[in-house]
Amino acid sequence: MKAKNQRLVLIMVAVVAMLGAVLLAMSGLKDQAAYFYAPSDVLKSPPALDRPVRLGGMVRKGSLKKLADGVSVRFIVEDEAHAIPVQFKGILPDLFREGSGVVAEGRFLNNQQFVADNILAKHDERYMPPQMAGDQHKTGRVS
Amino acid sequence: MLAEFGLAALWLAAALAALQIYAGLWGWRQPQGAVAALAKPVAVMQAALVSAAFVSLILLFLRTDLSVKLVVANSHAAKPWLYKFAGTWGNHEGSMLLWVTVLAVAGALVALLEKRLEPKTLVATLGAQALIGLGFYGFLLIASNPFARQFPAATEGMGLNPLLQDPGLAFHPPTLYFGYVGISIAFAFAVGALITRDVGPAFARAMRPWVLISWVFLTIGIVAGSYWAYYELGWGGWWFWDPVENASLMPWLAATALLHSVTVLATRDGLRAWTVMLAVVAFSMSMVGTFLVRSGILTSVHSFAVDPERGSFLLMLLGLYIGGALALFGLRVGTVREGNQFDPLSREGGLVLNNLLLSVLLAIVFIGTLYPLAAEVLTGEKLSIGPPYFNSVSAAPALILVLLMGAGPLIRWRRDEGGAVARRLIVPAVVLAAAAIGMGLLWGGKIGMLPLLGLIVAAGVAVASVAPLAKRNLRRTPLFTWGMVIAHLGVAVSLAGMASDSAFMQERLVAMKPGETAQIGSFKVRFDTVVPIAGPNWTAVEAQLHVSRDGAGWTKVMRPQSRQFWSPPTETSEAAIETLWDGQLYTVIGKSDGSGGWQMRLWWKPFVTLIWAGGLMIALGGVLALIGRLWREGGADFWKNWRAAGPQPAAKVAKTTGTKPKAAKPTGTRR
Numbered sequence: 001m002k003a004k005n006q007r008l009v010l011i012m013v014a015v016v017a018m019l020g021a022v023l024l025a026m027s028g029l030k031d032q033a034a035y036f037y038a039p040s041d042v043l044k045s046p047p048a049l050d051r052p053v054r055l056g057g058m059v060r061k062g063s064l065k066k067l068a069d070g071v072s073v074r075f076i077v078e079d080e081a082h083a084i085p086v087q088f089k090g091i092l093p094d095l096f097r098e099g100s101g102v103v104a105e106g107r108f109l110n111n112q113q114f115v116a117d118n119i120l121a122k123h124d125e126r127y128m129p130p131q132m133a134g135d136q137h138k139t140g141r142v143s
Numbered sequence: 144m145l146a147e148f149g150l151a152a153l154w155l156a157a158a159l160a161a162l163q164i165y166a167g168l169w170g171w172r173q174p175q176g177a178v179a180a181l182a183k184p185v186a187v188m189q190a191a192l193v194s195a196a197f198v199s200l201i202l203l204f205l206r207t208d209l210s211v212k213l214v215v216a217n218s219h220a221a222k223p224w225l226y227k228f229a230g231t232w233g234n235h236e237g238s239m240l241l242w243v244t245v246l247a248v249a250g251a252l253v254a255l256l257e258k259r260l261e262p263k264t265l266v267a268t269l270g271a272q273a274l275i276g277l278g279f280y281g282f283l284l285i286a287s288n289p290f291a292r293q294f295p296a297a298t299e300g301m302g303l304n305p306l307l308q309d310p311g312l313a314f315h316p317p318t319l320y321f322g323y324v325g326i327s328i329a330f331a332f333a334v335g336a337l338i339t340r341d342v343g344p345a346f347a348r349a350m351r352p353w354v355l356i357s358w359v360f361l362t363i364g365i366v367a368g369s370y371w372a373y374y375e376l377g378w379g380g381w382w383f384w385d386p387v388e389n390a391s392l393m394p395w396l397a398a399t400a401l402l403h404s405v406t407v408l409a410t411r412d413g414l415r416a417w418t419v420m421l422a423v424v425a426f427s428m429s430m431v432g433t434f435l436v437r438s439g440i441l442t443s444v445h446s447f448a449v450d451p452e453r454g455s456f457l458l459m460l461l462g463l464y465i466g467g468a469l470a471l472f473g474l475r476v477g478t479v480r481e482g483n484q485f486d487p488l489s490r491e492g493g494l495v496l497n498n499l500l501l502s503v504l505l506a507i508v509f510i511g512t513l514y515p516l517a518a519e520v521l522t523g524e525k526l527s528i529g530p531p532y533f534n535s536v537s538a539a540p541a542l543i544l545v546l547l548m549g550a551g552p553l554i555r556w557r558r559d560e561g562g563a564v565a566r567r568l569i570v571p572a573v574v575l576a577a578a579a580i581g582m583g584l585l586w587g588g589k590i591g592m593l594p595l596l597g598l599i600v601a602a603g604v605a606v607a608s609v610a611p612l613a614k615r616n617l618r619r620t621p622l623f624t625w626g627m628v629i630a631h632l633g634v635a636v637s638l639a640g641m642a643s644d645s646a647f648m649q650e651r652l653v654a655m656k657p658g659e660t661a662q663i664g665s666f667k668v669r670f671d672t673v674v675p676i677a678g679p680n681w682t683a684v685e686a687q688l689h690v691s692r693d694g695a696g697w698t699k700v701m702r703p704q705s706r707q708f709w710s711p712p713t714e715t716s717e718a719a720i721e722t723l724w725d726g727q728l729y730t731v732i733g734k735s736d737g738s739g740g741w742q743m744r745l746w747w748k749p750f751v752t753l754i755w756a757g758g759l760m761i762a763l764g765g766v767l768a769l770i771g772r773l774w775r776e777g778g779a780d781f782w783k784n785w786r787a788a789g790p791q792p793a794a795k796v797a798k799t800t801g802t803k804p805k806a807a808k809p810t811g812t813r814r
Contacts, residue, residue: 028507089652
C-alpha cells in the first residue's frame with residue numbers, strides 16, 4: 001500500500017464506523033426514547049400508553065398516602081393547570097417531599113392514572129428539573 | 144482580607160496567563176529569544192498565584208468566614224472540619240477554582256520537567272495551555288467569583304447538601320478534575336505540535352505520561368463515583384447512565400483510545416494525524432463534560448445552580464476551544480507527514496480497531512446524552528434517554544471491543560502471520576468455547592442473554608489477558624507490559640462483576656414489624672428493633688437487622704439508618720452493606736408506616752464487588768505502565784547518574800535527559 005492509500009483507507013474506515021454508530025444510535029433512540037410529560041401536557045395531547053414515559057411536576061401538599069400493603073404509595077403530581085395521581089411501589093428517594101419537584105418514570109394507564117416504576121431523586125435542594133425550569137423561570141423561583 | 148487577597152491573586156494569575164499566551168504563541172519561532180524565555184517562569188508563577196487563591200478559599204471555608212457569599216451558601220459552622228475542607232470544591236465556584244488550579248499546576252510541571260520535547264514545541268505548548276487556562280479564569284472572574292463578599296455578614300451558613308457530606312466528596316471531584324485537566328495538557332501538547340509542525344515520536348512520548356495520568360485519574364474518579372452512588376444513594380445500582388456519569392465516561396472512552404494510539408506513535412511512529420485528532424476529541428469531551436456538569440442544564444447531584452449566564456459562557460468557551468482546535472487541525476493536518484506503514488494484521492491494525500470501537504461507543508453515549516437537549520432546543524419536544532437505550536445499543540460494540548482486547552496484545556507489531564496469531568490464541572479460544580458451552584447449559588434461558596454473554600466473554604478474555612506473559616521471564620518482563628496485562632484483566636474482572644450482578648441479583652421490598660423475618664437469597668433477615676441515634680448535625684432512626692445465612696454459621700447485625708439533617712433540612716438513607724467473599728448484602732430502611740411497620744429494601748448482589756475491584760485493577764495497570772515508561776524513558780538513566788554523581792547531579796542529568804529519545808528507541812516486538 002502506498003502511504004497516501006493507507007491514510008485514505010483509515011479515514012474511510014473511520015467514517016464508515018462513525019456512520020454505523022450514528023445509525024445504531026438513531027435506531028436505538030427511536031425505540032427507547034421516553035417522552036417527558038408535565039401534567040398539563042396531557043390535556044393538550046393524550047399520552048402514549050404503551051411505552052415508558054416520564055412525568056414531572058410538583059407533589060401536591062397533603063396528597064401522599066400509604067396503601068395497605070405497606071410498601072406502595074399514592075400521591076398527586078401537579079402543575080399550574082392539571083394534576084395526575086401517581087402510584088408507586090418502593091422506597092421514595094431521600095429528597096422526595098410534598099410541595100417540591102419530582103420526576104416519575106413509568107407508564108400512563110390512561111389519561112388519569114400513572115404507575116411509576118422509579119421516582120427520580122431531586123438531588124439538590126436548589127435544583128429544578130430542566131423540564132420544569134421553563135415554568136419556574138416565570139415565577140422567578142430558580143435561584 | 145483573605146478573600147481580597149485571593150481575588151487579587153486570581154486576577155494576577157489571569158494576567159500572567161495572558162502573558163504566557165503571548166510568550167508561547169508569538170515567541171515559539173525563536174525558542175531562545177527573550178519573549179519565549181518568559182513562558183516557563185510565567186507558567187510557574189501563574190501556578191503559584193492561583194494556588195495561593197485556592198488556599199485562601201480553603202482557609203475561608205475552614206474558618207467559616209460568613210462575610211463571603213460562597214461560604215454562607217455552602218457551609219455551616221457546625222459541620223465536621225473534613226466537610227468544611229472538602230466543601231471548598233463542593234460547589235460551583237470552588238470547583239471551577241480547583242479546575243484552574245490543577246490546570247496551572249500541571250502547566251508548571253510541564254514547564255519544569257519536560258526535557259524531551261523540542262524547545263519551540265514546548266514553548267508553543269505552554270502558550271496553548273495558558274489559552275485554555277485564560278478562558279476559565281475569565282469564567283471565574285466574570286461569571287462565578289468565589290470570593291464575592293456579602294454585607295452585612297450572615298449569622299449562620301446554609302450548610303452543605305447532606306448527600307455531599309461524605310468522605311467520597313473529598314476525593315471524587317478532585318480525581319475527575321485531575322483527569323479532565325490531564326487531558327487538556329495532552330491537548331495543549333497536540334496544539335503545540337501542530338503549531339510547530341512537530342508531530343512525531345518525541346511529541347508522543349512527551350504527551351504519553353499526561354494521557355496515562357489523566358486516564359488513571361478518570362478511571363479512579365469513575366470507579367469512586369460509581370461506588371459512592373451505590374452506597375450513598377441507597378438505590379442499589381452502580382451505574383445509572385445519568386448524563387453526569389456519561390460526562391465522565393465520554394472523556395474516559397476518548398482517553399482510552401488516545402492512550403492506545405499514542406503508543407503506536409511513540410513506538411512505531413505511525414498514526415500521527417490520527418493521534419492528534421484523538422487528542423482534540425478527548426479534550427472536546429472533557430470540555431463537554433465540564434459544560435454538562437457545570438452549566439446546570441442537567442438533572443443531577445452535580446448541578447449546583449441553574450444559571451443561564453454561566454451556561455452560555457461555558458458554551459461559548461466550549462465552541463471557541465473545540466472550533467479553534469478543529470480549525471487548527473484542519474489547517475495543519477496536511478503538513479503532518481504520513482507515519483510508518485503497517486499490515487492490517489498487526490498490533491497497529493488491532494489498535495486501530497480498538498480506536499474505532501471506542502469511538503463508536505463514544506458516539507453512542509454522546510448521542511444518547513445530548514439528543515434530549517438538542518431535541519428540546521430544536522423541536523421543543525421533551526425526551527429522556529435512559530438505561531434501555533444505552534444498554535441495548537452499546538452492548539454489542541462493547542462486547543466485541545472486550546473480545547478484541549483479549550486478542551490484540553497477542554499480535555506482533557508491524558506485521559504478523561495469521562497462523563502464528565491463531566496458535567497464540569488457541570488456549571483463550573478453547574476457554575471461551577468451554578465457558579460458552581458450560582454456562583450456556585447451566586444458565587441458558589434462566590438469565591438474560593447479555594449477562595450470559597458477558598460472563599462467557601469475561602472468562603475467555605481473562606485467560607487471553609494473561610496470555611502475553613506466557614513463556615516470558617516474568618522477572619524481566621517490563622513494568623508497562625505488566626500494566627497492560629493487569630489493566631486488561633481488570634476489564635474482564637469488572638465485566639464479570641457487572642454480568643453476575645445483573646444476572647443473579649435478588650431484590651425484595653417488604654414492610655416489616657419488629658420481630659418479623661424476611662428471606663433474601665440464602666439469607667434470613669430478622670428485624671429486631673429501631674433505635675434513635677444522634678450525629679453531629681443530624682438525627683437518625685437506625686434499624687437493627689439480625690442476618691444469618693442458611694446452612695452456614697455466619698450471623699451479623701446490620702444497621703441501616705434513615706438520617707434527618709437539620710441544616711439544610713433533608714433526609715438521607717444510609718444503607719448498611721455487608722461484604723462477603725461472594726457478594727454484598729445491601730439493606731436500606733425506608734419510612735415508617737405509622738402503625739409500627741417499616742419499609743425495608745433488601746438486596747443480595749453476588750460478586751458485585753468485582754466491578755470496582757476490576758476498575759481499580761485497570762487504574763493500577765495505568766500506574767504501572769506510567770512508572771514503567773518513565774523508567775525506560777529516562778528514569779533509569781536519571782537514577783544511575785544520581786547515584787554515580789552524588790549530591791550535585793544537575794549538569795549530568797541535563798545532559799542525559801537531552802539525549803533520551805534515542806535511548807528510548809523501540810526494543811523487541813512484544814510490548
